[in-house]
Amino acid sequence: MQPKVAVYDLGAMPTTFDFAVYAVIAKTLGYDLIHFAVTGMAQWKYPPEIGWRRWANICIPLCKLAGIKFSVGPQMEGDVLAYGTGAVEKVYKKTGKIEKLKPVYEYHKSGYVTITMRESFRNKWRDSNRPEWAKVAEYLMRRGEEVMVMEECEMQPLALEERLAIYCNAKMNLAVGNGPMVLCWLSEAPYLTFQLPKGPEKDYRALVEQWDRLKFPIGSQLSFRNSMQEIVWGPDDADVIIERYEKLIGTKSYGVDGVDAEANAVVSNTGN
Numbered sequence: 001m002q003p004k005v006a007v008y009d010l011g012a013m014p015t016t017f018d019f020a021v022y023a024v025i026a027k028t029l030g031y032d033l034i035h036f037a038v039t040g041m042a043q044w045k046y047p048p049e050i051g052w053r054r055w056a057n058i059c060i061p062l063c064k065l066a067g068i069k070f071s072v073g074p075q076m077e078g079d080v081l082a083y084g085t086g087a088v089e090k091v092y093k094k095t096g097k098i099e100k101l102k103p104v105y106e107y108h109k110s111g112y113v114t115i116t117m118r119e120s121f122r123n124k125w126r127d128s129n130r131p132e133w134a135k136v137a138e139y140l141m142r143r144g145e146e147v148m149v150m151e152e153c154e155m156q157p158l159a160l161e162e163r164l165a166i167y168c169n170a171k172m173n174l175a176v177g178n179g180p181m182v183l184c185w186l187s188e189a190p191y192l193t194f195q196l197p198k199g200p201e202k203d204y205r206a207l208v209e210q211w212d213r214l215k216f217p218i219g220s221q222l223s224f225r226n227s228m229q230e231i232v233w234g235p236d237d238a239d240v241i242i243e244r245y246e247k248l249i250g251t252k253s254y255g256v257d258g259v260d261a262e263a264n265a266v267v268s269n270t271g272n
Contacts, residue, residue, distance in 0.1 A: 003032035005078035008059075011039030013083065015054035017179035020101070022083040023066035024186050025091050027099040029081075034068055037075040046122065058179075061160035065101045065183075086215025088186070089222060098224045101187040103168045104161055110169035112146040118178035120154060125203040128176050128236060135238035136174065136245075145171070152178050164189070172228070172249060176236050190228035192244055198235035 006026040008019070026034055036059070041048040063070040081087070092098045115137060117128045137147045148166065150158070163180060167173050167189040175181050177195045184191035195211075195218070197203040211218050218233050230248060234240045 004030060005033050005035050005076070006031045006081050007035050007037050007076065007078035009037045009039055009075070009080070010041055010051070010055065011037070012042055014042055014045050015051045015059055016045065017058060017062075017182045018083045019059045020062050020066070020182045020186050021085060021088045022081055023062050023068055024099060024101065025081050025083075025088055027066045027068045028091055028095060028097060031079070032069065034063060034070045035076055035078055036070060036072045038072060039075055057157045058160065062101075065104075065160065065164060067099070067102055084214035084216070085185075085211075085222075086220075089216060089220070092222075092224050098186075100224075101164065101183065103188055104165040105168055107165040107169045111171050112148050112169075113140050114148045114150055114166060114170045114173045114175075116150045116152065116173065116175035116178060116180055118152050118176050120152060120178075123206075125197050125199060125206070126176065126178070128178075129198065132236055132238045132241070136241050139238070139242055140245075150180075152180060167191075172245065174241065174245070184229070185222060185225075185231075188226055190226075192230055192232055192241070192248065194232045194234055194236040194241060196233055196235050198237060 006022070008022060013019075013022075023034065036055070041051040041055075043051070045051075046054075060070065082090075088098065115133055117130065117133065119127050133149075137149065140147050148170075150163075150166070160183070164183045164187065167184050168187065170190065173181070173184050173189060173191045175191075175193055177193055181191060181193050183189065184193075195207070197207060208218055211220075221231055222229070228248065230244070232240070232244050234244075
């Protein structure tokens with residue numbers, strides 16, 4: 001029996017974290033293999049040398065995290081899938097399921113809060129507002145939280161399995177919309193992501209157009225999210241971040257999988 005193949009054309013499709021959507025959709029729809037067709041390297045986002053580096057550091061590890069095999073070679077027959085955020089939402093609504101990225105809980109600690117900073121050579125208006133995030137970090141430390149500040153790491157990337165392990169073992173993961181946060185969006189790791197820029201009107205218009213192209217317009221939420229996952233369609237101002245954090249976290253104690261530990265204790269006692 002011939003394997004069911006999804007083709008990802010490196011000459012036309014980006015080697016960004018958007019590939020995570022492609023891999024998850026392929027796994028959900030029962031594909032056996034993703035074939036990377038080497039027809040060149042797409043240059044419409046960045047030069048080829050960056051593309052090849054991202055392919056090795058992002059796309060290949062994501063196949064493993066999605067639990068799907070891959071091959072590399074010339075163009076071949078197969079299906080071409082979508083990789084926009086709206087595409088994974090559409091698949092979930094059609095099939096009633098999503099094969100999320102495999103959780104990674106093997107890490108030497110848990111219960112901290114991460115802040116992932118975006119500072120990219122592309123679309124600078126999407127970068128993190130560092131002075132506001134510094135206020136958030138100070139607030140969290142006053143609450144007694146351990147805070148782990150992480151960079152998006154374009155030039156010295158953190159291995160994806162390690163990054164996902166950090167996110168899976170966190171009490172909460174905070175960030176503006178950036179590539180690595182798709183690891184949270186497509187797994188059970190908790191997250192609050194802040195999607196709207198604060199600044200010139202043209203930046204806001206650009207973001208509206210971007211999400212419209214992805215068929216996931218502003219205001220949307222992923223239907224398969226858990227209770228500790230939320231996209232906040234607001235700027236990364238400290239007061240906005242803190243307000244949403246307090247609303248979601250409150251005073252409860254949550255485990256690394258985002259489950260209410262107090263509620264779990266009640267269930268366990270009842271079972272005895």
